[in-house]
Amino acid sequence: MISEAAVQTVANVFMLSAIYILVALGFALLMNVLGILNFAHAAIYMAGGYICYELIVGAGMNPWVSLLISAVAIGALGLLIERVLFRPFLKDMNSIVVITLALIIILEATVNVTVGSYIRRIPSFVPGVFRVGTVSLSGDRLATFVIGSCLLAAAILFIRKTKTGTQMLAVSQDFDAAALQGINTRRIFALTTAIGCALAAVAGSLMGAVLSLSPLMGDYMLVKAIEIVILAGIGSIGGVLIGGLILGLLDASLPLFIGGSATDLIGLSIVIILLLFRPQGLFGHEA
């Protein structure tokens, strides 16, 4: 009996880690490249989910096509947000934080009032359950694992191996110096925001199928994203993998032993203890 639960828990760790990594990726990108603590990530993630839902259920479109359209639409929204809300305050990060807080309130309230707070779920992208021995995994969770892994790998490769990615690294290290080197920093800012928002939309759409869809669905996930980025360390996209695994391990295994709110308490305590020993995060650079 215990071994069945243990085996299932190992699977749960990887599935939950993939969920957290997928949710945190867009947030990590903006944080690591632009230094923006984008609290609006929660609302953008939610908005992506709702657009996907309306395309699938309202317009009867194919789920995968809907997911792509949602990502593109929210990416475009990201361009608008960057141009109108972030760019005027590039030198003042405190103002940007306040703007992102306002954005989350506006977006969530708008959806709450217009669409309503009735809990929905996006129809499955991969229907069915896959069983391997005693382990059961839903198709949507497996899809999330695969897509989350691919997107993380793609993000790491993009940042490290492409010209644009290198430029993003340069901007993250020193904005003014990057500009002096001839890098179009405004273009980098816009692209990073668009990609971050698109990733949030993908996460929101998949989570709308794996979990559920509601105007406040992003709030607790934002906390997880922040924990992962802090654990990983500022400046490290690859560290998101380890941060996600640590959090997934804690959240998937602790309920077996303690359960309830103590799970959150112990999980956060472990994160804080790790940071006490390594304040820059596991893979971040010391100031």
Next chain:
Amino acid sequence: MKGKGLFLMLCGLCLIFLAFGRSAVVAEENVLKIGGLYCLTGFGSGAEAYVAQGSKLGEEWINENGGVTIKGKKVPVKLIIEDMKGTADGAVAAATKLAYDHKVKFVIGTVVPFMVQASGTVLEPAKVLRILLYNCAMPNEYGPKTPYAFLCQDATVEGMRASLQYLKERYPQVKTVTYIIPDDGSVPYLQKLFTARASEMGLKVAGVAKWAMTTEDYTPIITQVLATKPDSIAFANGWPQATGSMLRITREMGFKGPVFGGNYDDAYQIREIAGKENSTDFFIHNLDLDSPDMTPMIKEVTKRAKAKYGKTNGMYMMGFFPWYELKQVLEAANSTDPTVVKNTWEKMKTIDTLYGPGKMGGLKTYGINHTVCHPCPIVSLTNGEVKWVKWVDVYSP
């Protein structure tokens, strides 16, 4: 001349003001203000927005006949809603506004335990009579420490009692049950009461699992639950997102036994979240508004909701419920003094409810005789369809 004209005009204006102003004051004094504590935004707003709408239907229903009859006179009621914003701070702020700004003496609401407790810290010392819509058996939430709180309908303990009764009837082969309870502070109290209820039914408790209110993925909790190898699984409390998610994961992980809720919840939302393919052998408390088994008052409220809001929702009943009883107790007390009403209500043996005849109880279970127990409606999810099952009589001594 000019000055005289101005003087006369000013006098006239003063007289008009005194006439209408006095009327407004007199009108205000003739109205019984009833506070409403609901989450219109934030946590819980998904359901409570509908509850608040149901409450407005209750206000209108009373005022259609001129109001409540006190000492031979009709006294209209006025609902004043304050938004708790889904937080304890919000609940305190809203309760404070109701008690001290609006000076209400009666408050309807609320549901979620931490908000009930938070609002109670303001309303109990102010001797405002509260009509709670739910409770989770915590002493600071409801009991001897809250003498001005009444529970107007079946809550966790009564609901679970009804569910266990039906479980034995429908699934006689079931011998064990594992409970899943949200970790909102109620776990030690509910665990004790649920174990006692299960034992009364000849059932053994295989395990108790709890989940944090911040849980997004319930897979680890269900993994823990299934490790206890229960014949059945009971969700003590929750809301559609949690219940639907847990039902889905339970079925995806291969559990075939009955799964049930001990609380009121929207079976349609649960089905949407769980998926039709996973929505079977599940039951919970709710109404089938199209069933002929509904009481005349349920049909009346449904008709009013369709007329006003263009739709029906079981949560409207939750909002209307307390008004139906408030009218009875106010008229029985023949007073709008909350202490007089409290003393009258706790001496009553029976009271009519939307769901049929109710009995006052709770002294042995909660330490205070302030609980209205009434028939409990059960709906099931069977092969993806929501079906009306029956009413189950229940009483908490």
